[in-house]
Amino acid sequence: MKIREIATGLQFPEGPIAMDDGSVVLVEIARGTLSRVTPDGRIHVIAELGGGPNGAAIGPDGAVYVCNNGGFRWHTESDGCHRPIGQADDYSGGRIERVDLATGRFERLYESVEGQALKGPNDIVFDAHGGFYFTDLGKVRAAEMDRGGVFYAQPNGSGASVIARPVMTPNGIALSPDGNTLYYAETEGARVWAFDITAPGVVRKDGWPSPHGGRMVAASPGGHYQRFDSMAVDALGNVCVATLIHGGISVVSPDGSLTSHVPLPDRFTTNICFGGRGMTTAYVTLSGSGRLIAIDDWPVPGLRLNHEA
Secondary structure, X not given: OOEEEEEOOOOOEEEEEEOOOOOXXXXXXXXXXXXXXXXXXXXEEEEEOOOOEEEEEEOOOOOEEEEEOXXXXXXXXXXXXXXXXXXXXXXXXXXXXXXXXXXXXXXXEEOEEOOEEOOOEEEEEEOOOOOEEEEEOOOEOOOXXXXXXXXXXXXXXXXXXXXXXXXXXXXXEEEOOOXXXXXXXXXXXXXXXXXXXXXXXXXXXXXXXXXXXXXXXXXXXXXXXXXXXXXXXXOOOOEEEEEEOOOEEEEEOXXXXXEEEEEXXXXXXXXXXXXXXXXXXXXXEEOOOOEEEEEOOOOOXXXXXXXXX
């Protein structure tokens, strides 16, 4: 695969969205912004959100919905890798925000679900009905950590409900091509979990020993030291998971029986989305080095997301 570098100098990019004009809208977590990267690599700030804008997705109204984790502390390694190391000293609370792409105006939709405050919302995916699923990774401090959860919410702020809580470090989230399976990636265990959806925002749950009712699809495939971040699904239903430490994209078949790994030159490969003609271009955020890259010949076309042009 040939890597094409689109932009450098991004401040821990994540949450890429391939737009129909060839640009990529993404967040810069360390900068606290929602930004747009043009095909020639220019970076334009759409909105200064503060905190830690993380996952992002286009909603049915054309706005961008952002999971804001409230902010990280940061550390730069001797090789230049810039990475988060825990909750920010000026942590501003977890929330879901809606951003108007035309004006940059934004509003907070959710700061809690069923009476419990959001800690570190991370990633988001819309279903065909207009609602969205999102993860809350939790927050890590020096001697303790908050567990997170998986949720379903309405884009007008009218209500959100718990799919599963508490959950250990839920990160990327995605839907199968038929919309009947909800996937999420567990960061610390490098595991992919799935729930069968029975109605919008309702899932079937397995009993013990599942820790939360989900079924495990894959666990740390390949035997390498790794952690899972965000994900996208291709047209065949394979789950493409951005993989930390063992940097690259791990591709997991829907039943977990087949796995492969696409190595990339950044230990903090954090997210992937698909776009371009035929959905065969993979856009990937290499966050430790602050880059957005494209791979134009991805072997399986990506799944076109709900509500995206």
